[in-house]
Amino acid sequence: MAIEVDYRFTPTIDAHKQAKVIAIGQTVGTWDARFAHREASLTSHKSEVVSVFKEPDNYSIATIRFPEANVENDVSSLLTMIFGKYSMAGTAKVIAVRLPENYGLRPKFGISGIRELLNVRERPLIMAIFKPALGLSAIDHAAILKEVAFAGLDIIKDDEILGNLPSCQTLERLKACREVLDTVKQQTGRTVLYAVNVTGNAAQLLQRARELVSHGANALLLNVFSYGFSVLEALVSDPEVNVPIFTHPAGAGALCAAPDYGFAYSVSLGTLMAYAGADAVLYPAHYGNLPFDANQEAQIRDTLRARNTMPVPSAGIHPGVVSKAISDYGQDVILNAGTGIMDHPDGAASGVKAFFEALEYAQKGESLSLDSLPDGALKSAIQKWGVWVDK
Amino acid sequence: MAIEVDYRFTPTIDAHKQAKVIAIGQTVGTWDARFAHREASLTSHKSEVVSVFKEPDNYSIATIRFPEANVENDVSSLLTMIFGKYSMAGTAKVIAVRLPENYGLRPKFGISGIRELLNVRERPLIMAIFKPALGLSAIDHAAILKEVAFAGLDIIKDDEILGNLPSCQTLERLKACREVLDTVKQQTGRTVLYAVNVTGNAAQLLQRARELVSHGANALLLNVFSYGFSVLEALVSDPEVNVPIFTHPAGAGALCAAPDYGFAYSVSLGTLMAYAGADAVLYPAHYGNLPFDANQEAQIRDTLRARNTMPVPSAGIHPGVVSKAISDYGQDVILNAGTGIMDHPDGAASGVKAFFEALEYAQKGESLSLDSLPDGALKSAIQKWGVWVDK
Numbered sequence: 001m002a003i004e005v006d007y008r009f010t011p012t013i014d015a016h017k018q019a020k021v022i023a024i025g026q027t028v029g030t031w032d033a034r035f036a037h038r039e040a041s042l043t044s045h046k047s048e049v050v051s052v053f054k055e056p057d058n059y060s061i062a063t064i065r066f067p068e069a070n071v072e073n074d075v076s077s078l079l080t081m082i083f084g085k086y087s088m089a090g091t092a093k094v095i096a097v098r099l100p101e102n103y104g105l106r107p108k109f110g111i112s113g114i115r116e117l118l119n120v121r122e123r124p125l126i127m128a129i130f131k132p133a134l135g136l137s138a139i140d141h142a143a144i145l146k147e148v149a150f151a152g153l154d155i156i157k158d159d160e161i162l163g164n165l166p167s168c169q170t171l172e173r174l175k176a177c178r179e180v181l182d183t184v185k186q187q188t189g190r191t192v193l194y195a196v197n198v199t200g201n202a203a204q205l206l207q208r209a210r211e212l213v214s215h216g217a218n219a220l221l222l223n224v225f226s227y228g229f230s231v232l233e234a235l236v237s238d239p240e241v242n243v244p245i246f247t248h249p250a251g252a253g254a255l256c257a258a259p260d261y262g263f264a265y266s267v268s269l270g271t272l273m274a275y276a277g278a279d280a281v282l283y284p285a286h287y288g289n290l291p292f293d294a295n296q297e298a299q300i301r302d303t304l305r306a307r308n309t310m311p312v313p314s315a316g317i318h319p320g321v322v323s324k325a326i327s328d329y330g331q332d333v334i335l336n337a338g339t340g341i342m343d344h345p346d347g348a349a350s351g352v353k354a355f356f357e358a359l360e361y362a363q364k365g366e367s368l369s370l371d372s373l374p375d376g377a378l379k380s381a382i383q384k385w386g387v388w389v390d391k
Numbered sequence: 392m393a394i395e396v397d398y399r400f401t402p403t404i405d406a407h408k409q410a411k412v413i414a415i416g417q418t419v420g421t422w423d424a425r426f427a428h429r430e431a432s433l434t435s436h437k438s439e440v441v442s443v444f445k446e447p448d449n450y451s452i453a454t455i456r457f458p459e460a461n462v463e464n465d466v467s468s469l470l471t472m473i474f475g476k477y478s479m480a481g482t483a484k485v486i487a488v489r490l491p492e493n494y495g496l497r498p499k500f501g502i503s504g505i506r507e508l509l510n511v512r513e514r515p516l517i518m519a520i521f522k523p524a525l526g527l528s529a530i531d532h533a534a535i536l537k538e539v540a541f542a543g544l545d546i547i548k549d550d551e552i553l554g555n556l557p558s559c560q561t562l563e564r565l566k567a568c569r570e571v572l573d574t575v576k577q578q579t580g581r582t583v584l585y586a587v588n589v590t591g592n593a594a595q596l597l598q599r600a601r602e603l604v605s606h607g608a609n610a611l612l613l614n615v616f617s618y619g620f621s622v623l624e625a626l627v628s629d630p631e632v633n634v635p636i637f638t639h640p641a642g643a644g645a646l647c648a649a650p651d652y653g654f655a656y657s658v659s660l661g662t663l664m665a666y667a668g669a670d671a672v673l674y675p676a677h678y679g680n681l682p683f684d685a686n687q688e689a690q691i692r693d694t695l696r697a698r699n700t701m702p703v704p705s706a707g708i709h710p711g712v713v714s715k716a717i718s719d720y721g722q723d724v725i726l727n728a729g730t731g732i733m734d735h736p737d738g739a740a741s742g743v744k745a746f747f748e749a750l751e752y753a754q755k756g757e758s759l760s761l762d763s764l765p766d767g768a769l770k771s772a773i774q775k776w777g778v779w780v781d782k
Contacts, residue, residue: 043526070552079642134418202624204625228619229617231622238594
């Protein structure tokens with residue numbers, strides 16, 4: 001199977017012409033009689049415009065088919081091919097990329113592997129983010145983790161902006177938190193994952209990932225758009241990095257937010273992440289605090305799951321949206337909350353409890369109302385953040 | 392010195408409010424009484440909105456100052472901080488980033504180092520690109536290189552879309568071309584650089600870079616937007632990779648082409664490349680075949696040179712634009728041509744000669760006209776591609 005890419009052009013663009021320009025310019029170009037002896041080889045690298053359709057809004061969608069022979073079975077060479085030089089050629093947005101089933105990588109853990117690590121099979125997973133994002137010590141992190149882990153949390157992650165800073169070095173953070181994870185395991189039998197943010201130049205980052213894992217890190221976090229898909233693929237391919245990799249969407253808006261340029265979010269946070277082998281992918285939920293399109297979110301969810309990658313809707317998640325999330329996602333989802341857990345009026349442990357209470361209501365299909373809720377963690381959360389109601 | 396970033400907001404955005412949202416959300420967030428004991432540390436990570444100005448077109452420009460303490464003296468953590476999560480928060484474009492002088496990396500070679508390697512001090516350098524981009528064998532590459540290198544070319548590079556393909560493996564290409572480079576050196580005393588496109592997942596890529604250098608590669612090419620700034624920084628930091636690194640702008644349009652989203656080209660191809668330590672940076676010339684703004688080009692040129700990084704205006708360069716390029720750039724520039732050399736009517740060697748003839752005219756300040764040109768390589772080139780005339 002070949003690689004198919006859908007490009008959307010604004011009404012002002014001659015889509016037939018521009019699609020041809022991309023198909024030729026992003027592959028073999030043209031050649032003259034001097035290269036007649038390489039005709040067969042040259043032709044095998046050509047791409048073709050499969051179709052050009054006009055949409056009701058006068059935008060056009062052109063589909064180009066690229067030979068797999070032009071790329072290296074990875075995301076980085078794919079990016080250069082499908083939207084390299086010609087990303088600078090005028091308005092065009094890559095709205096879909098269809099790859100052969102066996103293209104790229106698959107998650108080492110994914111939905112099934114993460115569930116196995118946690119020994120939680122039949123409910124959504126609850127994840128928290130350390131807050132405040134910066135300025136806390138390793139000891140502070142351990143104290144927070146203790147609170148939320150004993151309250152029943154499944155997963156915690158560093159804030160994506162917390163790297164390896166002198167005031168809070170990554171390895172020190174891990175060591176302090178690892179002790180807590182061990183205590184929780186001993187006392188409750190439960191595994192809690194801590195996705196440690198791994199940073200540095202690519203060589204340092206890959207080395208640090210191995211070092212963190214050898215010191216007991218049981219998950220990693222990567223800002224893929226800051227560090228590169230090639231770094232994600234190296235982590236996924238490294239047998240020493242035998243822990244799930246969570247990816248963060250920081251920077252995705254620079255590539256995807258413009259209506260007529262760049263990539264659709266469903267491509268960058270769905271297709272590319274899934275084929276680069278991410279185990280769990282964070283992205284904004286459309287009922288969160290960032291503007292995000294519900295259709296794009298649904299496409300990301302389905303694209304990830306088709307490769308066993310765990311969807312992690314994020315950004316503004318609180319107990320009042322749990323019911324909505326469950327109706328959108330069912331069970332195979334990680335609900336990821338930062339302030340929605342850490343800023344609970346009664347403290348972070350209550351933040352976790354509120355989520356589990358909300359989950360119970362959602363599983364039973366019962367709606368939440370302040371009047372009927374008993375006093376407790378969930379009620380306090382709903383008083384603070386309200387309940388999501390579909391418009 | 393702190394890090395200052397200018398964000399441009401569309402007229403519909405409340406710029407004061409949005410700047411504050413970014414300043415808080417992209418750094419330490421908010422905290423409550425529980426963290427009073429960390430007040431000093433938390434405060435040291437806060438950013439501040441320095442100014443918000445309304446432009447004549449009703450767009451606003453907000454400047455935010457971020458603490459250096461929040462990042463790791465590299466581009467990747469900088470990207471996460473200045474336009475991470477909040478790149479998804481609505482229309483906003485990063486139009487300038489001002490970094491402390493000692494931030495990041497400097498090129499190992501840059502303008503002065505490349506000139507020293509080539510032993511060419513006082514004229515622009517001429518660079519070609521192997522064409523056709525795909526479908527040729529290692530032997531074909533060597534044959535092309537022989538032709539252009541003996542004609543006087545300074546530098547050649549792989550096409551950015553040619554990776555490590557079974558039909559033309561990178562190492563084989565290098566070995567075949569390295570023989571030619573050695574022959575040229577023996578027979579003419581001249582060094583010619585060949586920037587080999589280095590690809591693969593980050594671990595493979597870094598390993599391959601070392602392998603290529605150990606097999607005689609004297610320059611490398613990296614698609615930074617496909618592979619990641621962290622990969623560029625790892626190459627620059629690697630003492631074994633003691634060759635100049637040329638960076639290609641493939642994919643930059645997805646980040647920069649939208650008027651109201653992402654990054655200005657001058658940031659991604661200027662500031663970020665310069666502080667990541669690139670030796671030579673390719674980007675479109677405004678008189679080439681891609682739409683590119685002359686002011687952005689000038690900003691890129693000046694930003695690169697301020698760090699000793701070589702500017703390489705590209706895409707549609709032919710002998711007819713040499714005079715224009717020299718008036719824009721003076722001497723410290725690499726003129727990079729693909730078809731403008733390879734598709735010369737009399738062959739690639741004539742393509743090179745035409746450039747050097749055009750350079751002579753430009754250095755003497757003489758304008759080109761078909762009528763007065765003697766028959767030869769330059770005249771044939773001008774007949775094919777014409778002469779650039781400022782509008």
